[in-house]
Amino acid sequence: MIKKADVVVIGGGIAGVSVAYYLAEKSSGKFTVVLLEKREIAEGTTAKSIGAVYYQHRTEVELCLTKKSIDLMRKLDEDPDNGINLKKIGLIYTAFTEEEVNNLKRDVEFQHSMGVKTRFLKPEEVKELMPDVGLEELTAATYNPEDAYVDQYMLTSTLAKMAREKGVKIFTGTEAYDIILFNDSVEAVRTDKGDIEAPFVVNAGGPWADRIFEMVNLIYPVQRVPGQIYAVKPEKKINYTVPLTIDTHSKFYFREETGNIILLGQIDTLYRSDRKDVNPDDYYGFKKMPDSEFQEFIYKSLEKRFPMLIEAELIRGWVGLRTVTPDNLPIIGETEVSGFLCSVGYSGQGIQLAPTAGELIADFILNNNEQKELIALSINRFV
Structure with missing residues (x-):
């Protein structure tokens, strides 16, 4: 185990890998960067994103x-050595009330x-795009054909590979269990394999933040919010x-996936003082299954919005964790x-926000450059 580093990043999901990659990229490999992940890269909440x-x-x-972030993804996807399956499918927001339309x-x-x-x-234009959807009570919708999805595992793994090539030391199966301070400043990270001295530590722990x-x-x-998903095949x-179609009223969503598969879920990013906490260690892998309440919600939503999927074959279901903040924006920086x-705290948007956030953090550590986005997303907005 390495004994000294310039920066230690804790967390091997998209947030941590992005910070590590940009630190190596912007320092031309002159900074010693260590990334610690107690399991494997992108094995936690990143893998369960849509x-x-x-x-x-x-x-x-x-x-x-x-x-x-999309600019970076396009560049990676165009590289034959680093394909990340970036696919434009568009995004539709549907509105059913006057308030939703005005929003x-x-x-x-x-x-x-x-x-x-x-x-x-x-409504009739939505029907032209998706002939099988139900339009009951639909008033209006918005649509952007440039919106897309990416293979989140391939994206994170590719950035990790590129970070390694630029000199980042990535230690998987290594848990950081304490941070040593001296005079209210970071001095070292204590791991299950030894201490690493470092003047900078970045918390990119997702649900473990x-x-x-x-x-x-x-x-x-920051709060942990379970996100339940079904994958079905008609x-x-x-x-x-x-x-990707999102009902602004019920928060039901669906989108296509490779192989004639449709993903079904519900967006829940509400920060609530009465929300029951969960243990993030219980959400590794894909063993956790959606509950009966979610199943009923999906069935009722399909009856109204996509009835042809009611009899679709259930391929699998899984549950991830969103880490949400009171305003649904991440907390990044000092x-x-x-x-x-x-x-941390990407509130379900880590895949699209964390890559650029990683660049902002790297720029601050290397050049003490606090750009306006870093200021806007600092913890100070809650103070």
């Missing part, structure tokens, strides 16, 4: 981060101001693209402890 990457955002900071109008106006060409659809904060006596507003082949930074 990989959505889209331009239909409501805030400038989300859109700016996503644009740069979408506001979002589209903002996106147009940022150069994003999202457009409104009438709160445990890493506790190592430096910090409590940050008997009849669907001969059109099924965009903390009150000198040398201790974080890249």
